[in-house]
Amino acid sequence: MASFHHSWSLSFLLMTWIATIIGRSAGAYAPVGYQPSPWTLAHATFYGDESASSTMGGACGYGNIVTNGYGTDTAALSSTLFKNGYACGTCYQIKCVQSPWCFKASPFTTVTATNLCPPNWSQDSNKGGWCNPPRTHFDMAKPAFMKIAQWKAGIVPVMYRRVPCVRKGGLRFSFQGNGYWLLVYVMNVGGAGDVAGMWVKGSKTRWISMSHNWGASYQAFATLAGQSLSFRVTSYTTKQTLLAYNVAPANWNVGLTYEAKVNFR
Incomplete structure (x- = not known):
């Protein structure tokens, strides 16, 4: 028996330690804690x-x-x-x-x-x-x-x-928008699975706070074209932070999904 509904939502993550994400991913992961x-x-x-x-x-x-x-x-x-x-x-x-x-x-x-x-x-x-x-x-x-x-x-x-969510592969960032307005969907988050806040850093910028758009998406109104991008994500449940360095190369494009390997320290 189906109830009436359409999609509107968001993902989020949780972990006891700060995680560093680099490069491509492999294996399954679930942050502890x-x-x-x-x-x-x-x-x-x-x-x-x-x-x-x-x-x-x-x-x-x-x-x-x-x-x-x-x-x-x-x-x-x-x-x-x-x-x-x-x-x-x-x-x-x-x-x-x-x-x-x-x-x-x-x-x-x-x-x-x-x-x-x-x-x-x-x-x-x-x-x-x-x-x-x-x-x-x-x-x-x-x-x-x-x-x-x-x-x-x-x-x-x-x-x-x-x-806790156990995920295969790494954290995924799906890009929409353009070089002056970046909209990112965060997917495949292990641990708590949810996201409360997100920041982006271009290779020529400081950390820029992203605002919640809808669901699991966050946006930044900034000129980021031509820069490699890193991300910082905070869990809604645990308030702890995950770092994803050099997720996308300088020639990144919208419509693509970039995956990052998770390493815990």
């Missing part, structure tokens, strides 16, 4: 079909969530959980409970927040308006929902907890 939250009761529905094609894009701005590392184990969050996009990229373990539709053999599945499930004020919160505040609700991609319950259930009670 972030502990799972307690289990909490909520509800879950699903949207789309088995192909999860309708989950592409999304409010966080991750584009093709499969090629960008998130797969089809994703969910749209009710606005109570979405936090105006600052929950983009966060990870949750979800298990079906107290329903005959639950699959007993699969205790839980792990999903990444990539979308927003907006309120549907024309429906009662307990009858169609599943994502109306103050409800905590997960509108899951159908392949993810089918790991915990039979799809015919439509909606099931679940227990969920926030967990």
Whole structure:
């Protein structure tokens, strides 16, 4: 049973140490220091079909969530959980409970927040308006929902907890805009998965604070064409910082995604 929603969101990261990112990436990583939250009761529905094609894009701005590392184990969050996009990229373990539709053999599945499930004020919160505040609700991609319950259930009670995100490869920066206005989507963030603040440094500039645009995107109104670019990213959850040096070369272009290898120190 799909609820009505379109994508608007943002990703964010978390780690105990400052990380330095250099060059290309390999392997899986999850910054240490972030502990799972307690289990909490909520509800879950699903949207789309088995192909999860309708989950592409999304409010966080991750584009093709499969090629960008998130797969089809994703969910749209009710606005109570979405936090105006600052929950983009966060990870949750979800298990079906107290329903005959639950699959007993699969205790839980792990999903990444990539979308927003907006309120549907024309429906009662307990009858169609599943994502109306103050409800905590997960509108899951159908392949993810089918790991915990039979799809015919439509909606099931679940227990969920926030967990660290384990990512393959490095942090990814997708460029839009132009040489005077740089819009960057931050993806594939390990640990807490979320971003609260971002800065960019050209090879000829100091660190420049970037403002939050929407979802997982940040923007800088500065002349950065022809300069190699480094980034500094701060976690929404932990307030700690990750450094990404020389992410993009001086001849960088919009429409491209640059990946950085994560090394912890």
